[in-house]
Each structure stands twice: as C-alpha cells, then as structure tokens.
Amino acid sequence: MSEDLFLKIISREIPADIVYETDDVLAFRDVNPQAPLHVLIIPKLHIRTINDIQAQDAELVGKLFLAAREIAAGQGIAEDGYRVVMNCNAMAGQTVFHIHLHLLGGRRLDWPPG
Numbered sequence: 872m873s874e875d876l877f878l879k880i881i882s883r884e885i886p887a888d889i890v891y892e893t894d895d896v897l898a899f900r901d902v903n904p905q906a907p908l909h910v911l912i913i914p915k916l917h918i919r920t921i922n923d924i925q926a927q928d929a930e931l932v933g934k935l936f937l938a939a940r941e942i943a944a945g946q947g948i949a950e951d952g953y954r955v956v957m958n959c960n961a962m963a964g965q966t967v968f969h970i971h972l973h974l975l976g977g978r979r980l981d982w983p984p985g
C-alpha cells in the first residue's frame with residue numbers, strides 16, 4: 872500500500888469518481904466539493920508540492936491545464952468561467968502531498984479567496 876492517497880486513487884486501491892484520464896494525468900471529483908463542479912487534476916507521477924516541480928516536469932504540469940480546459944468545456948462551464956488553483960504547503964492549506972489542480976466552477980467565485 873502506498874502512503875500517497877492520490878497514488879492509491881491512480882491504482883484504483885481507493886475508489887473515485889474519475890472524469891478524465893490520459894497516460895499522464897487523472898482527474899476525479901473532490902470528495903468535499905466547494906462548488907457545483909470541483910475536480911482534482913493530478914499527474915500520475917508523484918510530485919509532493921509545487922516546490923518539488925523540476926524543469927523536466929514542465930510539459931507534464933502543462934498537461935494539467937490542458938486537462939482543466941477539456942473538463943471545463945465538457946462540463947459546459949468554459950464560457951461562464953471557472954477557477955484553477957494549486958495549494959502549496961501548510962499556509963495555503965495543502966493537505967494531500969501529491970500536486971493537484973483544483974478545478975472549481977458552476978457558481979460565482981469570489982476574489983480574493985480566503
């Protein structure tokens with residue numbers, strides 16, 4: 872069993888509502904949604920935090936945004952608007968240490984965030 876919760880979702884040890892998958896990227900609905908659409912988009916490669924992203928990961932990280940674009944379009948929220956956010960470490964509220972883009976949409980999102 873892996874220590875990384877999201878690796879367990881990738882390996883299907885833990886079930887998730889998967890909405891998108893490629894060879895490199897997986898996206899699934901957040902278990903504690905903060906908006907009508909709240910999807911987590913993760914690389915299948917384990918990267919703990921933004922601080923651990925290496926230059927050679929640039930293409931992979933870009934694919935997280937391409938996934939966000941596709942999911943938003945597929946869910947019909949691309950034109951209304953949506954937000955993607957990635958938390959880094961404790962002060963930003965990161966609780967799962969495998970980088971993930973939050974894709975939030977389906978309601979008005981205030982700024983600045985809390």
Ligand code: DGP
Pocket residue numbers: 876885887888899900901902903911957958964965966967968
């Ligand atoms: P963050 O706080 O940025 O690290 O976000 C972690 C998110 O992961 C949080 O919104 C809740 C979500 N989450 C935690 N455990 C699970 C799980 O087992 N399944 C799913 N689908 N989401 C999870």
